[in-house]
Each structure stands twice: as C-alpha cells, then as structure tokens.
Amino acid sequence: MFRFILTKLGVLIPTFLGVTLIAFSFIRMLPGDPIELLAGERGVTPERHAELMANLGFDRPIWEQYFSFLWGILHGDLGVSFMSRQPVLEEFLTRFPATVELAGCAIIFAALIGLPAGIIAAVKRGSAFDHTLMGISLTGYSMPIFWWGLLLIILFSATLGWTPVSGRLSALFWIEQDTGFMLIDAFFSDEEGAFKSAVSHLILPTIVLGTIPLAIIARQTRSAMLEVLGEDYVRTARAKGLSSFRVIGIHALRNALITVVTVIGLQVGVLLAGAILTETIFSWPGIGKWMIDSIFRRDYFAVQGGIVLIASIVMMVNLFVDFMYGLINPRILHRR
C-alpha cells in the first residue's frame, strides 16, 4: 500500500513541474501587460512603464522570474495580486469554499441520479427506460452550458419565480462566514430563513453544473454494468440463489464501480477547475470567476498561482481516485 502511494507520488512531481511551466508561460504569452491594463485609456509613458514593471520584478530575465516563482511555491508564497494587493494564496482560499460547495453539490446531484439510472438502464437493457435515459443523457451531454443555464433561469427564476437568479445568499441576510461554506454558515447563523435562501441559491447552479457529469456518469455506469453483468461471477452469484439486489447491487456493482469511480473522480477535477461558465452565469463568487477576472487584468501572479493551485487539487483528487481503486479492486493493490 505504502509503495503504491509512493509510486503514484513519484509520477506527480514531473506533472507538477510541467503545470508550473505552462501556467507561468501561458499568461505571459497573452498580448498586453498588467501595467498597460491598469493605466487603461490614459496610457503611460515608456519610462514610467519600465519603472513600474521593474518594481514588480518583470525586468529580470524570464528564467530568473520562473525560478523565483518555483522558489516561492516551495515556500508557500505565490506572490501578491496586483489588483487586490492581497496574497494570491489568501485570495484563492477565500473563494475556494464557494467553488467546492457548488462542485460538491453538483457531483452529488450527478452521482445520486446518474448511478441508479445507469444501473437500471443496464439491467433493463433495451427497455423504454433504457432508450429514454440514453436519449436524455446524450442531449444533456451536448447541451451548451450557458444556454442551458439561461433556459433554467428564464423558467424557474423569471417565469415561475421559484429560485433566485444569482449569488450565494439573499442580500437580506448578513451572516458571519466562518467556514466559507454558505450552507454550513447559514445553517448555524441566527438569521431565520438564511439556510433556505442559501439552498435556493444553490439549486440552479447545481443542476447546470451537474448536467454534463450526470450524463457521463449515467452512460458510463450503464456500459460498465452491461459488461459486468455478462461475467461468469455474476452467473455464479445467481447460482448461489442470492437475491437480485445482492447479485446486481453487490456482486456486479462492486466490479462496475472501478470504472465509475474513475469517471466520477475525473469529473470532480473538471468541476473544481472548470466551473467557470456556471460561476459566470450565476455570478457565483468562486475560483472560476476569479480566474477569468484575473486573466482579463493580466494579473500574472494571480493567474499562475491560481492555475498551480487548481492543478494541484485536481492531481490530489486523481491520487485519491487511484487510492480508491485499490480499495474497490484488490487486484490493483496486489499487482507488483
């Protein structure tokens, strides 16, 4: 087990270095620089521009800048955002709970519906339920997020008035953000109705963000189950006189889960990193929205630091998924 984790960690180091290099260079490849954007229409004299750039350390050779970036990462220092004058790490951490909350709800929503739907479709293969589900999931998978989000807003917010349009909490409430997770903070706050408001703000973003993962999970679960249901050991389980629930829910599902856990794990990574569109549509103050804003401002430190942090989290999620494999499927742990 120890060795298994160690090998996985060994692979992560070069990946991490690659990510730092990409994060560092990509933002610098974009035309314009932070000073020009700060100056805006008024412009700035070349002397003043050079002076300000030198203040931020951008006059040094590019490799030196890269190594000081790496050096900073090693010391937990990702620099200071130009815009907010706050350390990048702090900026990230204040917004991260909002993204985690949304991504978490979305993945739970997707798995709670996708897994059972996929299992039923596989067991009742070729039935009307199967065909309908596969049709819907293909639609969901191909649905452009921004359009789907707007459709839901028009129906549920504008026409029916059931859900709020944007943000995490109604402006009527003001609550202490102890954990950064609105659901938790609102639940323990004294404000009556705050929790209900927090939930209602989460519903639409959760559905929008969870749609694609839901479609993927349902389809993958179905195909994994179909494969497993034809295996000899499933027939053995039936031959033992076990109930359908045990045969499908324990003997078959345990094996199918290996594939499904991978898919869910990958989706968690995707959601944490890529809730950008959903966060923008619903003005959700999370990482995605912050990254977009930072890119527009050429906030070099915020962008490179943010990308590295997101990438690290995705890598950790993947490591966790690898670890889960071992728990679900003993063959992977025992392979030497």
Add this chain to the structure above:
Amino acid sequence: MSLLEIRNLSVEFETAHGLFRAVDGVDLEIDQGEMVAIVGESGSGKSVSMLALMGLLPWTAKITADRMNFDGQDLLTISQKERRKIIGKDISMIFQEPMTSLNPCFTVGYQIMEVIREHLGGTKKELKKRAIELLGLVGIPSPETRLRAFPHQMSGGMNQRVMIAMMIACNPRVLIADEPTTALDVTIQAQILELLGELQKKQGMAMVLITHDMGVVAETAEVVNVQYAGQQVERQDVKGLFNAPRHPYTHALLNALPERATSKRLPSIPGVVPGLLDRPTGCLFNPRCKFATDKCRSDAPDLHSKVLCHYPLEDGMPTNNHPGVSVAEGNS
C-alpha cells in the same frame, strides 16, 4: 419418484435469424447418491439444459418442458423467489472456468460465507467456522489463512476447489458439475474429479457431470446421457454404453478415444455439430453418420424412442433392415 425428474425439456433462443432450438426434448432422471453423466461435443446443449434447470439462462431463452420436478416441487411453476431458495442450497452448480467464476472483488471466505448466510444463516463465528471446515474438506491447505485470499491470488485448481466448497456449503442434494476440469491442468483434473467423486459418496449427493471426456465418464458415472445438437440420442448405464453403444454417434465418440485407436492417426468424427444456419433435415446427425440412408436424410427419428436412430446399432452394425449400401461410404 426420482429426486430430480426432467421430461421433454426444450430451450429455444430468439435470434436475429429466428428461433434456435438449443435443447430439444431432453429427459433426465436422477436419484439420491446417483451419478449421471451428460456427454456430447461443444454446442450439443449440455450446459444449456442444466442452466435452464437452474433458472440461469438469459430472458431471451424460452424454456418448455412436460415436467421438471425436484423433490416433489414443480420447478416450472414456482416463482423466482421460491426458486432462489432451492438453487445454491438443494441444487447447486459448479462451472467450467474457475478463474472467472469467482468474484475478483471479494475474498474467498466472504464468497463462501455469503451462500451459507443466505440459505442457512448463522452468526459470523459459525459462518467462519463452517467456511474453514469446507475449505479443509475440499483439500485446501491452511484454510484459516486462505479465507482472506482473493481469487487472483490462487491457482485455477485452488479456485475450483473454492468453487466446490461454496457449492456444497449448504449440503445440496443435487450437484451439477459443468465441465469442472476443462480449464485445468491434466494432473489437477484427476484430483478435482477424485474430490468430486469422494464428496458425492460421502454426502450422498446426486450428481450430474457434464463433460465431453469419455475417459472421465468411464471412471465416474453410473448412467450416461449422450447429447447431440440439443437432442438426447442415447441413454444407458455406463457399462452398456461402453460395451455396446447403440447410437452411431456414441459409437463414433467411443471410437475417437485415443486408447481405442488402432491406426497411427487419431480417429475423429468428420464435420461439426450443426449450428443455427446449417441444420440438416431428417436426423440431425445424418451428415456425419457413416450409416446414414435416404430415410435418415428425410425423416427425423422419434424423439421419444430410447435410441434416437432409425437403425440402432448392435455389435457395431445397424439393425432394423438397414439397406447396408452406404456402410462403406462417407467414412474417413
């Protein structure tokens, strides 16, 4: 009345090319402590008929029979739930591929204890004790530690022993062994067969052994059903079958035994078992039969005769006024 009695069992599969009859009018009768072998080439419907009995065929299979009784219970009309109380407990089945027939995600201990808990119940401690006892019974060394092993950590032979332990866990009255040794090494094959034979005697089980190995049949069975293309062509006790086979197919199978070979080349039966698209008219064996006549090619023999042949053999020669013209032909 026999412990297990099957009359005129047929299994049809719905396919893209229409109905395919995989099993056609098969009978089986077995009593406590008896050992019946079902013999035939691949594709002769041996496994399918037993899977039909167990209720393990996919829903595309259509099963019909005049009678299917186990210990006074009618297996044709009982519900799935009632059937589940019987299979795995009173009737259980061992499969061909031990490496894929055990679930890779669970320890062998779990898989054995699961079936006992399902049918007989018991505390965790009792289940464990029984599982250790069973593993010992099927000849697995240090059963206490093996309990925690996963199937992939053991050999095929060991896995088959686990499978046997699992299937005899609830003291079944009928044990069906579907080519239990086909996937194993020759040395292990003998051990497993010996083990099955011992267990059968010790526990007084009725046992149905599905095989295509005539050598195995000679050593173990008392009664032999020979199946060809889904039909039962002959049924005899083992002595009679080996000394005086009555159906040309049985005769040819026995002649194909290496130890009976007289020439340098191993004898074989030309051709293969007919599939869905190349079913002959008349007797299904006629294209491969060296005694086939025009009558064989046009009329199917009566399914309910003892030997499924227009000209049953006696001393290796056809009877019933066989025209005798084609005896020399079509034989390679």
